[in-house]
Amino acid sequence: MRLYYEIARRSFRRAAAYRSAYLFGLLTNAFFGALITYMWRALYASGGGVAGWTVEDAVSYAWTTQSLISIGGGWLGYEIMGTIKTGEVVTDLSRPWNFWGYWLSRTLGERLYNLLMRASLTYVVGMVLFGARIPTPGDALAFLVAMTLAAVVSFGFSFIVNLTSFWLVDASGIMGFANILMMFFSGFLLPLAFFPPALQAVASVLPFQAITSIPAQVWLGKVEGDALVRALALQVFWVVTLAAVGLVVLRQAMRKVVIQGG
């Protein structure tokens, strides 16, 4: 356990080394947050909407998703694929650790930094300038649990997709498809409540809502009591399922690993 803690700690410190990159990244997230805010305000100004969602809800949701980008809500990581392409992966595989656990620790370390520095500040911009909601302490606490589970689900999915590059020389197409699915069905672009019923049904059986929709709704206080327990249980289900699939895929990959490069 100590080993994985050290890996995460180093990853955290590595992330902390690029301060100006984080500042610029934050500005970019805040810029997109502002754009989406204006879009919601204009839409609500002409009437319409969805039951249970005020303009304030929609705006707060947008700032939450923009904040969650840097902790794995928007884009899949390409690092594992990169090491498979260069052949570097063979070193990581031969070390005395679990390969899945190694990448999980690395990812969580970096994301913790992103949460503390980038996500929180992005949301503060939304609160101060655009009236994004301040959650109750209870919701905030529940959010921390939901967000941690979301980070592991997002990693679990990313790991499986990255591992396809053991079989395909160029997995960037698959990664692209996977990322599109994730972005759409996680509720990153739009709260799932706004989807037509058929698409909502599709989203409800996919793992992606556990990545963005659930933590964001917990933060907004839309999931409390029994519903909260069910939402967290669903996240745990996807954590376990994706981890299991990831480990099986890893074992299959080990059987036929072909290292490129020399």
Place this chain on the structure above:
Amino acid sequence: MLRLYFRLIGARIRGQMQYKVSFFTELVVHMLWTGIEFATVAILFTRFPSLLGWTIAEVALLYGMTSVAFSIVEMVGRGFDAPFETMMAQGAFDGVLSRPLPSFFQILASEFQLRRLGRTAQGIAVLGYAFSRLSIDWSLAKVAVLVLALGSGMVIYLGLFVIGATICFWTIKTPEVINAFTFGGNQLVSYPLGIYNRALRTVFLWIVPVAFVNYPAALVVLERTDPYGLPPAVAWAAPLVAAVFFGVALRVWHFGTTKYQSTGS
């Protein structure tokens, strides 16, 4: 020089075509990326009647215009993006400076991403939808103003890529913030400019004039008025605005090349 450009680009395209499966997958991926973007807009319009008085077909016109212009520039001008960053990090720009051709030309000819056509195709499809749903009283002037806006928009987007690359001369890496102007600008002008506050409007009309790719021209074509009182006739100034912006971008580029300090070993 034009012939040389086509020869270099031809070689790039032939190279990309060697990996046919990869090429077509990426083409489709790019089409889907922007496909979900517009799907999002379409879903929103099932829940809301209008965007400050603009219908979905009118928003589709804005979206389609910027999408087509932006995707073509991504195809042509990506040499100023990630490949240039790699070039800077490796100190490979030294080689560019030693060749007897303008550095701007060499970087432009260094990359051509045909797969971006997936996005162009999606933009054209959305434009087709817009034109089929809108009852526009077409005139020669309206066609002209649309074409001018598209052309000018491409020049402005290319200028932005060039400025982004120029920052590399000082920082080696293109800061992510340029994305706010390229991708962000593209997204901002996908919606009518009337929904934003004065500061954002001013920046995207008169400083980084991305909005000229569609908004003034759309006002003319749709015979709409701007809530802030922007006269639609400014649409005719698009080529001038684009020329000034691109001129500035080129000057910045040349200034950057004189400040270039090599990296690498």
